[in-house]
Structure formats: C-alpha cells, structure tokens
Amino acid sequence: MRVTIHMVTKRDYRLFAAGLREPRRAWWLRVSKREPREIQSVARRVHAFLADGPKLRRDIQKALGLDSTTWNGVGLWVDLVRVPPLGTWDRKRADLYGLAERWVGPLEADPVAGVEHLVRRYLAGFGPASRRDILGWAGLDLPTLSPVLERMKLRRFRDERGGELLDLPRAPFPEADTPAPVRFLPTFDATLLVNCRRTQILPERYRPVIFNTRTPHSVGTFLVDGRVAGTWRTSDGSVDVEPFETLSRAARRELKEETEQLREFVR
Numbered sequence: 001m002r003v004t005i006h007m008v009t010k011r012d013y014r015l016f017a018a019g020l021r022e023p024r025r026a027w028w029l030r031v032s033k034r035e036p037r038e039i040q041s042v043a044r045r046v047h048a049f050l051a052d053g054p055k056l057r058r059d060i061q062k063a064l065g066l067d068s069t070t071w072n073g074v075g076l077w078v079d080l081v082r083v084p085p086l087g088t089w090d091r092k093r094a095d096l097y098g099l100a101e102r103w104v105g106p107l108e109a110d111p112v113a114g115v116e117h118l119v120r121r122y123l124a125g126f127g128p129a130s131r132r133d134i135l136g137w138a139g140l141d142l143p144t145l146s147p148v149l150e151r152m153k154l155r156r157f158r159d160e161r162g163g164e165l166l167d168l169p170r171a172p173f174p175e176a177d178t179p180a181p182v183r184f185l186p187t188f189d190a191t192l193l194v195n196c197r198r199t200q201i202l203p204e205r206y207r208p209v210i211f212n213t214r215t216p217h218s219v220g221t222f223l224v225d226g227r228v229a230g231t232w233r234t235s236d237g238s239v240d241v242e243p244f245e246t247l248s249r250a251a252r253r254e255l256k257e258e259t260e261q262l263r264e265f266v267r
Helices: 010-032 036-049 057-064 068-073 109-128 131-138 142-151 190-194 204-210 249-267
Strands: 081-083 095-097 154-157 162-166 184-186 223-224 227-235 238-243
Touching: 010 036, 010 068, 010 109, 036 057, 036 068, 057 068, 057 095, 068 223, 109 142, 131 142, 131 162, 142 184, 204 227, 223 249, 227 249, 238 249
Parallel strands: none
Antiparallel strands: 081 095, 154 162, 184 223, 223 227, 227 238
C-alpha cells in the first residue's frame, strides 16, 4: 500500500490485499518496465522457497538472485508478512518474511469490498478527506476508487475552496469553535505525515525543522491550538520544550501543565 510496515488484523490483510493487488501490480509493471511472466515466475520461486518456513530477506534475495527492484515488486504477486520478532534490541532489522497464507489463512476476498474497506479505514482515522487524500494514501488510481466512492454511503462536505470532502456517516464531527488543547506528539507521528499539508497541522515554515536529512524520522513536537508550535525532548527524566515563537500567557500555562503530565509519564 505505502511500501512500508503496517500492523493489521487478518481481516484487514485479506481485504487490503484484494483491493490493492491489481492496481499496484499495474503500477509496478509500468514503473519497472518488466514483463508479467517474469515477475510471476519469480513469485512462484519465492513461494516455493518459503514453503518450509520464514527466511531473512537477504537470504531470499541471495538464494534466488533477486535485485532490489524485483524484490520490491514480488510481494504484489506472492502475499508476504513480516514474521515476529520484527525487531529486537540485538537485531533491529525487521526483515524476516513468511507466506501470508500460513499466518492469515485463506486470502480470497472481493477486490471492490477491499477498496471500500480501505476507504473506511482511512476516513475513520483522517476524515473528512478529499479523493486526492485517499488516493495518495492508498496508492490507487481514480478509475479504481471513484466507482467505489459513488456506491458508498458517505457524508459530503465542502471545504473553504469549494472542494468536496468525504467522511463516514456517523463519524464524530466537532463544532468549529471546539478548543484544541495542547498536545505532545512523538516522532514520525501519522498526524504530521498524512494530511499535514491540507490541514496545516504542520505549518510549512516549520517543516524543514521537523523533517530534514538529519532527522528524517522527525522530532517530538507539541501542538498549540491544533498546530505544531515547538519541539520537545526528554533528558534525565525531565522534559525540555522549545517553542518556535512567543506563546500567549494562556498557552504557556497550558503547555506547562501538559509538560508536567508528560514528565510524570517518562520518569
């Protein structure tokens, strides 16, 4: 879906795979300029190689002679899972792979139901959202997504520019004047990663401070009135905060109270 690691339920896996399989295969074939028969043959070899149990990625690639491009695409033709332990203090790399059918069970599912499940999962976390938001997150194309959206019962809104926003029928929807309390976010928080440019949770002038070549995983941030207003870090059981700009007296008071609670948590 996003070429990264996700923890999902068995039902999620079956439906996600069904909804994404064909669109992502078509995308990979276009980008890699490979023939379908070639990657299908590789997938059969990978499946056979893992038939007796999970293997490390480097061992799979070495034994089957797979380059990185082929490896990154083969999971679209043979369903794989990252097998526990995904990472330990002694070995942090999460590169142990097994056949999904062994861990998840039967993988058959309706592709249309799979796309609908993807949409529901996304909107539950990040709605209201535009079609473009959903497309970018799921890695789908508009011809695949649009018919599914039209058949779903969704709430529809208009943003300030007249664009359509979609949400689940019974999703909570706070009033516009609902206060946004001070909150601390960890590194690599999905709130900053997914919809930050549309919602302006992370103002663009602060983006290079949070995400850069030295800190690609981001840094700890705190929100004031729903937007990133500074950074935080722990040191010897204490919590140090660094606002980007001068805060109001009320915001400083609220930040101090939240900092004290976080300090109790990290001790």
